[in-house]
Amino acid sequence: MTTTMKMRKGLWSPEEDEKLMNYMITNGQGCWSDIARNAGLQRCGKSCRLRWINYLRPDVKRGAFSPQEEELIVHLHSLLGNRWSQIATRLPGRTDNEIKNFWNSTVKKRLKKSTSNSSSPNTSHDSSSSEHRDIMGGLISMHDSSNVKAMYMDATRGSSSSSSSLQTMNMNQMMERLPLLGDHGPNMPILHASCYGTTQVGMDDNIGISYHGSYEIFGGNLGLEDEIFNIPQLENMTNNNQDIKSENLDDRNSMIITNNMTNIIMNQCYNNQKHKVQAITAGGFENCWDGGDELKVEEWDFEDLMRESSSFPSLD
DNA sequence: AATGAGGGCAACCGCTCCATT
DNA sequence: GAATGGAGCGGTTGCCCTCAT
Numbered sequence: 001m002t003t004t005m006k007m008r009k010g011l012w013s014p015e016e017d018e019k020l021m022n023y024m025i026t027n028g029q030g031c032w033s034d035i036a037r038n039a040g041l042q043r044c045g046k047s048c049r050l051r052w053i054n055y056l057r058p059d060v061k062r063g064a065f066s067p068q069e070e071e072l073i074v075h076l077h078s079l080l081g082n083r084w085s086q087i088a089t090r091l092p093g094r095t096d097n098e099i100k101n102f103w104n105s106t107v108k109k110r111l112k113k114s115t116s117n118s119s120s121p122n123t124s125h126d127s128s129s130s131e132h133r134d135i136m137g138g139l140i141s142m143h144d145s146s147n148v149k150a151m152y153m154d155a156t157r158g159s160s161s162s163s164s165s166l167q168t169m170n171m172n173q174m175m176e177r178l179p180l181l182g183d184h185g186p187n188m189p190i191l192h193a194s195c196y197g198t199t200q201v202g203m204d205d206n207i208g209i210s211y212h213g214s215y216e217i218f219g220g221n222l223g224l225e226d227e228i229f230n231i232p233q234l235e236n237m238t239n240n241n242q243d244i245k246s247e248n249l250d251d252r253n254s255m256i257i258t259n260n261m262t263n264i265i266m267n268q269c270y271n272n273q274k275h276k277v278q279a280i281t282a283g284g285f286e287n288c289w290d291g292g293d294e295l296k297v298e299e300w301d302f303e304d305l306m307r308e309s310s311s312f313p314s315l316d
Numbered sequence: 317a318a319t320g321a322g323g324g325c326a327a328c329c330g331c332t333c334c335a336t337t
Numbered sequence: 338g339a340a341t342g343g344a345g346c347g348g349t350t351g352c353c354c355t356c357a358t
Contacts, residue, residue, distance in 0.1 A: 011326070011352080031343070049344075050327065085346060096346075097326075104348095105324055
């Protein structure tokens with residue numbers, strides 16, 4: 001094809017946005033190069049795709065990241081590294097580009113600041129683990145997670161051996177099991193953290209929730225050994241019987257947690273049993289689920305998850 | 317008021333992966 | 338099995354805005 005037509009680059013004009021938006025609304029997604037052509041845009045398909053995904057898509061959430069989103073980003077980054085798209089899938093309405101920019105600007109800045117301030121001599125952790133510890137005001141602790149992360153990344157990015165493919169697959173499966181941070185999901189760090197390993201969770205009266213746990217993943221030790229994983233109390237959470245709701249729009253992991261949070265956490269975490277959140281709706285469910293009669297209740301098959309995890313080679 | 321520095325963000329680039337032929 | 342094209346991803350760049358001087 002002799003498309004000698006010069007492609008436009010740079011910022012998108014409102015007219016271009018409108019063209020692409022109108023085309024996408026009427027025709028839906030297809031081959032991006034065709035979209036670019038048929039919409040009358042002098043842009044390459046790639047550029048159109050990026051513009052749509054990062055800006056024009058109706059479900060794109062704009063504006064500052066909430067503290068909960070920040071927590072989740074930091075935590076997921078400690079697990080996944082720079083796999084922004086994977087991280088983005090857990091934050092509805094946020095794009096990988098947005099998260100990447102946020103990380104590279106805000107979080108790294110805080111990181112820099114905190115590492116320059118703290119010499120924290122009482123830990124034998126490597127610098128990057130203390131990075132994770134310090135960012136977000138010490139909200140998230142990860143013991144040696146970066147080493148594991150790096151090893152995992154090496155394994156998955158390396159050769160196309162079946163084992164690395166398996167690792168990728170299992171990681172993806174595990175990620176799919178993570179709950180999304182929905183609009184009502186201020187406590188997601190608690191829940192997705194607990195699904196990763198043997199974790200004991202308790203409620204403090206006033207300071208929020210703390211973890212005392214040992215994380216095991218991929219047959220190796222991911223960290224958090226006997227460390228306290230503090231989640232500060234959130235403004236929309238009261239001490240007693242606070243309804244907590246979270247949704248997962250990919251309808252595999254839809255989850256509702258309501259009423260007595262302590263009981264739920266005790267049931268699913270202290271006993272170290274299958275994660276099965278028995279949801280008792282107390283109104284408001286319809287606010288986050290319109291999928292019909294059958295309510296979806298989160299069920300993390302923890303044993304199954306760990307079985308999958310055990311297929312990973314030891315990281316020792 | 318002018319200007320330079322720094323930060324944030326949108327977009328591009330190059331690469332890999334995957335499906336199709 | 339090789340070639341090809343499209344999609345997606347992460348890294349990087351460059352523009353614009355804000356703020357300090």
